[in-house]
Amino acid sequence: MRPEVVLRLAVSGGRLDGLRIGLTAFGGLLATLLLLAAATVQAVSGTGDYTNGLLVEPGLRPGVILALMLLGLPVLSFVGQCVRVGAPARDKRLADFRMAGATPGQAQKIAAAETGAAAAVGTVVGFSVYFIGRAVLDRPAPRLLPTDVLPSWWVLLVAVVVPVGGALVAALALRRSTMSAFGVVRNRPSRPPRLLPALLFVGGTAGLAGIGLILRVLGGDWGKWWAMLIEVGFLFVALAGLVTGGASLSAAIGRRVASRASSPALLLAGRRLVADPWAASRTLVAVLAAVLVGAGALGIRAVFAADWAGQVEVARQLGTTTGPHDPFYDRAFALTQLAVWIAIVVAAGGLLVATIEQVVERRRTLAALSAQGTPAGVLARALLWQTALPLVPGVVLATIVGGVAARAVYGQSGTFEEEAGRSCVPPSGANVQTWCDESSHWTPSRTITIELHGLVPWGGLTLLAVGAIATTLLVCGLGLLVLRRAIAVGELRTAS
Template sequence: MSLATLTRLALAGNRTDAARVALTALSAMLASLAGFAALTMLAIPRPPGDPWQQSEQYVSALLREPGLRGGTAFALVLLTIPVLALAGQSARLGAPARDRRLAALRLAGATPGQVTRVAMLETGLAGLVGTFVGLAGYLVGRSVLHRPDANGQLALPTDVLPPVPAMAIVVLGLPLLAAAATVVLLGRVATTPLGVVRRAGRTGSPRPWPALLIGLGVLAAAMVEPIQWALRGAAVEWLALVVLLGIFGAVMGVIFGTAWISHLAGRTLHRHARRPAALLAARRLTDDPWASSRTFAALLAALIIAGGAAAFRASFQLRAELEQEQNRLAGFGGDGSYDSFYLNTMDLVDLAVAVAVAIAATGLLVTLVEGIVSRRRTYAALVATGVPRATIGTSIAWQILAPVVPAVLIALGAGYAIGRLLTGDLSQDGRTPDVPLEQLAVQGAGAIVAVLVVIGLGLLFLRSATEVTELRAG
């Protein structure tokens, strides 16, 4: 099969396929923009002379101070986690119809390898379009936003350009990563001429072993300060790698652990629930508890970052209070510049977290609507036998809220623990900041409210998906 034929087959499909491709391209574009921004931060050259010399051509201290650029780039890289999770959720949109289309290709004589390459090419091309759009947007924005002020200073690092090989890795690496993920997803599906057969996947109930990943992530954060003290500030890159691996391990632990939470919630509902909606939700949770790990991946990743940001904000607040107290004891007042700088920086981080939660909510909506549409014949059969639509809607809400509430608490707790260990003590007497319960509560409540809004929007599709005519749908 020629490349032109593969491309034509990959681009074929209905409106659902077009929506899946568009969402995949959007996710790739957002991830590439975050990657280009991180590369730009790292490309800012150090000024000659003193190691503490600042780059005075920038307005923001985040850009002027060399020691702050690595952390900012690291935060931008973390922001790509919920975006990539959204890409994974978008790839599942319209999966049953796509599987039937691939089965038709097998019936027409295509080999299993050719069918897999068609699916890979669809995802890869969508990702490539997204990264090219992201690259074009980055270059245009760099030109448009290059506006020095009256003092000749820049608000953004528009005077530097990342190395071309690094940018090429972002442009080409993200589509390749998406295509490889497609191969992994299709590994459990055998596309035959007579239909799609899903191979045996996970059997048995989930185990709580992901808690070990969370513990390893917290342990990695706890070991940073002793390692830094032993190396006396050397090997900063290795310390950053330890922190990154620790956060990644905690994220994976919380995501995989949601399957165990879902299974436990399903068993609890099945044992104690008396109403049909809760019993339906209990059966769904115990039959496929790993669905929750896929559904809430982006949201939980964003909340781990939110918990860590809350720990850093509390640390900066205490640091400012200690500085003001020292200034008062010394007999002169501080101008509050330290306080406003770091707290304003955390405002930007909180804004980035809010954007990540919104992206995660979008992915959750995609997954919810896809689940309703793919099971429309089952839901229509229940309605035809007399089950009220309200009961089905309530069961869907139970199915989402039962695992997500404890998972949100665990994600915030893990993120706060990692952030608290990274900040350390702030005074000679070992004074530590108070736990920001109010901010953590606001973050958790905001996530739950976002989930409730998504449930409300998703259930709008329930009426059309439960019409009696859906019983004759293919």
């Protein structure tokens, strides 16, 4: 099948197909803007004339680039959820192609080409928004944003990476489905692993907690690149265990809730989690990653604040001053938290798409339950419980891992020590040399130790966890607006 034929068949479809293409194009737009922003920051040289300290300091720009790249994770999750929008209608259309002689591999290529074409449209729009935004937001120096520099020529690879990445995400999302010529989708289910995710999570978290001891044994410190690589490696191992263990966690929670359910909504939610545990874990990946990064940033911010409080207390005991507090790090952490909440909202948007897709895909089952007397409110609560039951423990565990990672790097000790040498302050009018030469007037050398408080930001971590859960459930609740239409009696005639 020639590429132009695949592309023409990919973009043909009905209203739901158009919605899927539009959402995927929006995801491509977000991914393009993030990559272009990261490339622009990388192009800044020297100190630059900017009002934002994160752009002025060359040593902090890699952190900004990394943060922009991490924001791409929820965007990828969003695109992955968009692939499943209107799946029944797409399956019927692909079945028609199979009846016409297309192979299962060609049908999968058509679905992947649709996502790639939509992402390409989003990429073109993203480039347009980027250059228009540069012109609109450009200001005389000092600038807020680096609108005075352009990325290198290799940034044009974004026009290839985003569409190809979208097509690969679509192929990955559909890899376990086989379409027959009669419109039957055969999913090849796999049992969720149990032992490996637990080992990854426990091993990664324990490694983070003991990273200080590990570095002392290896004779390294945080100034060495391999030391940071070890810490980041443990962080990704713990996150991998949390993500891959989501299906096992969902299945275990579903079995326990279903066997002890005190309401029909909990019973329906528990049975659904047991029947398809991978669905919940697949949709929560981006939310958990954003919460983990946010918890780590809160932990580092608390350590910096406690260290500053220790310096102020030492200065008070010595009778000196510490100078004005530099708000640079406060602004940096505020921007980090803003990026985290943006990532949570984008990830929640992916969950909204997933919730709508679940309602549409299961409309015949939901309509049958409604016809048999199940109230619409029970079905709505069941869908919310289905999201909340694996979400709450996942967010709590992600918050713990982020906090442990922050303490591993910056919060090993709960004290602040300062060496205070001997000092002499003569009275007014006295001869300094004569007065201070008398040993009785010298203040002896000593070590001042201050207990640091607030190294664990319980309030901030609680707000992050509760806010992430509330935001996710609120956005998912918007997807229930299509429930009333999905449980109509006429939906009993649908194929799914």
